[in-house]
Amino acid sequence: MSELEKFTSSSLRGQKRGIYQQLLASLLVKVVKTNDSLEKIQALCEAAYTCRIQDKLDMDLIDVCFEVCQSFRNSKMIRIHGYNVAYVSWSFVVDKEENYDRFIKPWRKGALTYRPILTEFARKCFSDQYDISSGNNAFVDEKLHALPKHIQFYFITTALDPSAFRKLQGEFSTWALKQLLEIQSILSDEIDPKVWSEALGQKGEPEEKASNENPMD
Numbered sequence: 001m002s003e004l005e006k007f008t009s010s011s012l013r014g015q016k017r018g019i020y021q022q023l024l025a026s027l028l029v030k031v032v033k034t035n036d037s038l039e040k041i042q043a044l045c046e047a048a049y050t051c052r053i054q055d056k057l058d059m060d061l062i063d064v065c066f067e068v069c070q071s072f073r074n075s076k077m078i079r080i081h082g083y084n085v086a087y088v089s090w091s092f093v094v095d096k097e098e099n100y101d102r103f104i105k106p107w108r109k110g111a112l113t114y115r116p117i118l119t120e121f122a123r124k125c126f127s128d129q130y131d132i133s134s135g136n137n138a139f140v141d142e143k144l145h146a147l148p149k150h151i152q153f154y155f156i157t158t159a160l161d162p163s164a165f166r167k168l169q170g171e172f173s174t175w176a177l178k179q180l181l182e183i184q185s186i187l188s189d190e191i192d193p194k195v196w197s198e199a200l201g202q203k204g205e206p207e208e209k210a211s212n213e214n215p216m217d
Contacts, residue, residue: 018195023050025191025199031184032200037173041069044180047187057183064103065176067091072169077162080118086165088157100150107175112164114156116140121147121155 027050030043045066048057074089092099116122116137121144126136144152160168188196 020052021191021195022199024187025195028184028187028191028196029199037177038069038073038169041065041173041176041180042073044184044187045069048183051187051190053186053190056186061179062183064106065180068103068107068172069176072172075165080115080159083115083118084162085115085118086157086160086162088160088165088168090154090157094157095151095154097148097150100153104150104153107172108153109171110167112156112168113161114164115159115161116144118159119144119155120158 024047027043027047031040031047034040034043045062048054048059048062049066051057071088071090071092074091076087076089077084078087079085090103092103094100094104117140119140122136122140125140125143144155147155157168191199
């Protein structure tokens with residue numbers, strides 16, 4: 001290889017690395033600037049998927065955080081027979097025990113309030129004669145809690161009280177951000193200080209308040 005070819009090749013590698021670092025920095029700046037915990041988690045996961053050092057990262061953890069984060073971001077508030085309930089749109093098959101153990105069990109805590117009679121399970125209980133009268137709540141709740149824990153969890157999250165949804169999302173966000181701290185540090189080391197400073201300088205001031213943890217709030 002001639003000296004000119006070596007110089008050209010070296011220059012191209014430098015340009016590509018510069019673009020790579022700028023992209024990585026732009027994602028990590030989102031983590032620093034936003035007050036929305038789900039946005040922080042998504043940006044960290046996207047940075048991990050973008051980086052060239054995935055062999056140094058726990059990519060299974062990244063996959064778990066990303067999938068659950070997307071599930072919460074895609075969830076919706078629905079109104080059924082005068083009640084507002086949250087329906088969590090899981091991006092994986094949550095009523096399979098292995099998926100529950102992988103995606104939910106590591107961060108899940110405590111009980112959740114929900115509307116038994118408005119769950120998808122209730123419609124299965126009452127078949128074609130679906131009765132939403134409040135008197136059937138105890139019946140549905142009893143039947144539901146007799147199911148395996150992973151299936152029970154899935155049905156409960158089809159009709160959560162809004163406050164329970166926020167609690168569930170908070171449990172996940174707190175756990176995920178703690179787990180991702182080391183990964184954030186490793187990714188930051190991939191960026192030259194000058195590129196990092198420029199990326200921070202190009203962004204505006206931090207938001208004064210969170211832009212809703214979720215469109216449902």
